[in-house]
Amino acid sequence: MTAPSGGPLIPALVVDDDHAVAGIHTGFLLAHGAFEVVGAAHSGARALELVDELRPRLVLLDIHLPDMTGIDVLRALRNRPGEPLDVIAITAARELDTVRAAVAGGVLHYLVKPFSAAVLNQRLDSYVAYRRELHAHATDGTAALDQGRIDQLLRTTSGTGTGTGTATFVTPKGLSAPTLDAVVLDLRGHGGGTSASDVANRLGMARVSARRYLEFLVSQGRARIVPQYGSAGRPEKFYLWTEGPSA
Template structure:
């Protein structure tokens, strides 16, 4: 990517805003063009500067991060990508943020590596968008949307509705076990693992072993 990714950091805690700014500044190919500390300031800043990416806290004075999202999405200006960075990890907050148009959802506190994994995704899309000068084919569209191809068929016993609920729940934390997701969605641990393994198999989720627990290592999952 030739031009750097222009980023606006939005957080009402100055120390947190400075930390996130340092994270972004250390990522090669990104530059922070502004920092906003309130909802109205965030709306005005994003609409004026038209950045590529916004790191958005959901709990803001003046109006919420969700209100910021909706205001920007309803505008006619250039539309940035949003990564929600928040302490809220309940199902309703994650789902509302997704429906309002966030690209990723990170729960505080998170590491620079957690953030960079999400920024990598945005960088790939922005780079592709700058390079495309013709109509997209279906594979290109599926790649940009981030989901499985429309022709994909779910394995027997899996439903689209439950899969969507698992996706949303998985976006609420950097790494989760099948038991964590089962509790959030309201399904059994065995069923949760089936959906998580399907997401991992299709590339929609990452998977790693956790050796911190006694006995056999447990499997953790994270949204890609």
């Protein structure tokens, strides 16, 4: 079967412990038009079985499962032989450690329930563009990619931004959507403000990288800077989450 764009349908597996929610996500994928839903699993063990049986390309993965966590499933998938699977986490889990583990496990996006159909469709559009880029690079006879083509591939992976909270961002070149999700969650969890150094320490990233993500949120009107004075009397930038773009 082919997608409306003329390419082959992308086989997808839906993993969610709630049968009704799994059905909703299946409907989203089918309505998009670029995907073939090859199966649905409601436990981690069944998900791993279906991956081996059905060979999906994409897994929509819940984190809260009855027998193991979605993070356990993600780690098992990453340890499988053969071509790596693409994973989009769709979950109510907002814990910082969970987000960090998902990002470290290589999820392409981390969507926090509830979210709108438009947000999910944006992520699916981004994923389809990513698959098109992969196919183009695989069929043009190029053995190795130059920096420009690598940058383009990464942009199509993370170019639709974050689904965390109420904001939807277009992530600029050089920023990762899952990492932005993690920074947003961390910032929202510290209502009194936080520094780039503290964000970096909690998320296990470089301070300069944390500051880039925080400054991007400021530029989007989703965070603001409040100077804080330390014991030496020197001001340090503290970042506060805001619920909407500043006027």
